[in-house]
Amino acid sequence: xRIWAVANQKGGVGKTTTAxxxxxxxxxxxxxxxxxxxxxxxxxxxxxxHDPEATGPGVHTLFTEDVPDARAxxxxxxxxxxxxxxxxxxxxxxxxxxxxxxxxxxxxxxALAQVAGRYEYAILDCPPMLGLLMVNALAACDLLLVPVxxxxxxxxxxxxxxxxxxxxxxxxxxxxxxxxxxxxxxxxTRAGVQALERLRARHGTRVWRGVIPVDTRFREAxxxxxxxxxxxxxxxxxxxxxxxxxxxxxxxRARPRPPALEASA
Numbered sequence: 001x002r003i004w005a006v007a008n009q010k011g012g013v014g015k016t017t018t019a020x021x022x023x024x025x026x027x028x029x030x031x032x033x034x035x036x037x038x039x040x041x042x043x044x045x046x047x048x049x050h051d052p053e054a055t056g057p058g059v060h061t062l063f064t065e066d067v068p069d070a071r072a073x074x075x076x077x078x079x080x081x082x083x084x085x086x087x088x089x090x091x092x093x094x095x096x097x098x099x100x101x102x103x104x105x106x107x108x109x110x111a112l113a114q115v116a117g118r119y120e121y122a123i124l125d126c127p128p129m130l131g132l133l134m135v136n137a138l139a140a141c142d143l144l145l146v147p148v149x150x151x152x153x154x155x156x157x158x159x160x161x162x163x164x165x166x167x168x169x170x171x172x173x174x175x176x177x178x179x180x181x182x183x184x185x186x187x188x189t190r191a192g193v194q195a196l197e198r199l200r201a202r203h204g205t206r207v208w209r210g211v212i213p214v215d216t217r218f219r220e221a222x223x224x225x226x227x228x229x230x231x232x233x234x235x236x237x238x239x240x241x242x243x244x245x246x247x248x249x250x251x252x253r254a255r256p257r258p259p260a261l262e263a264s265a
Contacts, residue, residue, distance in 0.1 A: 001116040004248075005141035007126035007134060009164065010157035014147040014183035016043045017218055017228075019125040021241035022248075024227030026121050027081035034074065034119040036108070037087035038137055039127040045087045048077040049225050058086035062111045063094050063104070070111035071118070079230055083119070095132045108136035130164050138168045143248075144178035150185045150195040150211070158199075178206065181244065185211040208247065212240045 004022070006015045019035055026033040037044035038059060042052025057073040074083040098104050112122055124137040138144065144165070148158050158180070168176055180203055186192040200207050215237035221228035229238040246252075 040092035042087040
């Protein structure tokens with residue numbers, strides 16, 4: 001099973017949209033895919049019509065039960081082949097209650113190992129702050145996607161994520177592969193274009209060669225509880241995420257995209 005985490009220590013940059021879009025595309029392609037909501041706010045959970053305030057099995061269970069059964073907590077979501085481990089607002093208390101216990105940073109890795117035969121991919125939607133839940137995601141994943149909005153303040157926020165990755169690199173047994181995904185890009189504005197240029201100039205091949213554009217249809221898809229790639233496959237945002245997934249599966253990073261494709265993104 002391949003495990004991708006989606007994280008940034010700044011909110012509102014498209015983490016949940018990225019997780020939903022890639023998950024739905026993988027499931028539609030026939031890959032059994034698990035979405036894991038690690039954010040106590042439960043945006044990913046609510047996206048699919050579940051209440052983060054409700055009790056019941058989910059990610060919280062993995063941390064609080066002595067012998068949790070990770071195979072029993074998944075709920076199916078659309079499209080077929082996609083499943084969800086739900087978040088709970090109770091997850092906000094885990095840091096205070098359990099953060100100092102030995103081995104708590106590997107809870108998620110052990111849980112995912114229980115279901116490795118059931119899914120081909122797992123996508124982890126992380127909270128926008130460094131803590132027990134993000135540490136678990138970074139310890140478990142083999143690829144980190146960092147959505148970064150192409151505007152000045154978001155670029156400054158990326159610096160915090162870089163410091164976190166330096167810390168994680170020292171504690172992991174293997175280096176963590178990571179890729180910056182430019183999101184919410186408006187090529188009509190000078191500020192957006194300049195922010196993208198600065199991002200590419202500083203980080204080079206760490207930056208995905210395409211962009212996720214501003215697309216108001218993402219909000220429509222969220223209200224409908226479906227991925228935009230399902231609701232409107234030909235939408236600009238859907239095509240951009242399809243291109244991102246294609247590059248991730250091919251191992252492509254920063255090779256320049258042909259002009260026609262770059263324009264369509």
